Amino acid sequence: MPPLTVLVFTVLLGFLWLGVELSVTLVAIMGGSGISTGPARIGEVASLAFGLSATALLIPIVLFLVRVVQWRRIGSLLSVEGRLRWGWLARCLLLASVLGALCLVLDRTLSASVAAEPSTTSGLEGTEFFVAATAVIMCIVPFQAAAEEMTLRGLTMQLVGSLGNDSGTGVFHRFARSPWPAILTGGTLFAAVYLALHPDDLWTFVSLVVLGVGLAWSTWRTGGLEAAICLHLVNSLAQYTLYVHEGRISEIGTGAVVGAGLPTGAESPLGLGLTTLQVVLYIGLVTSAARRRGMLRLSPWMSR
Secondary structure (H helix, E strand, C coil): CHHHHHHHHHHHHHHHHHHHHHHHHHHHHHHHCCCCCCCCCHHHHHHHHHHHHHHHCHHHHHHHHHHHHCCCCCHHHHECCCCCCHHHHHHHHHHHHHHHHHHHHHHHHHCCCCCCCCCCCCHHHHHHHHHHHHHHHHHHHHHHHHHHHHHHHHHHHHHHHCCCCCCCCCHHHHHHHCCHHHHHHHHHHHHHHHHHHCCCCHHHHHHHHHHHHHHHHHHHHHCECHHHHHHHHHHHHHHHHHHHHCCCHHHCCCCCCCCCCCCCCCCCHHHHHHHHHHHHHHHHHHHHHHHHHCCCCCCHHHHC
């Protein structure tokens, strides 16, 4: 029921956004008015936690839509086997970590300069702040990455895929029954929203398209969200940690843009090249590994 699902999702997302905005505002007021009794920069860490949690809270919303509105098993959102395949998730995480480290080294090596601002703290306070912010990132970002993939490469792709009509023999009907409408929608939806909000940032837009389509294709090709979640997670962890290290924590916000799953430096031609290289290598590795392991691409009842 795509129309009803979209309607309920929009309403719930509106309530979530209002709640997060209110929470972030209260934290900012407390930190700036002396009400907070902790260190001076505790407000920044709290704002980081609330901002990242905003995206992570998409998980209960998506699960509610799947279980209550669509009235189907939650596991059907995660993979064709009706569950999260933990062994496959671990293997994808290893592959994503290797490629993430490779792209980070290449970006640091090939970039003429790193756009970094000096940290506003030093000594023990700066160390404590970095450790606290990094701890928040490590605890929340896995849920944030999973939430974005469950929304874009999970719910969105399945909504579009459900529109395919088995009847009809024309070109349109054949195209609608193919996986490409779902892949293109799930892969470019966020990039289109980003372009509308940042029309001058074409390099990041193209990088988001390359990454999104690659993750959507790998989701269809491997029969689950595990591969997409892992690459998204590894890249986001690297991005957030670098932002904190460079004193740019205020630019993270909800993490929806900074942590969109791109490797570092995606706002440049070099970043686009690294994104393309990473996506192509990752797709090749995960599809090859999935084929060797005999991973299901269709639900068991469809394979009969």
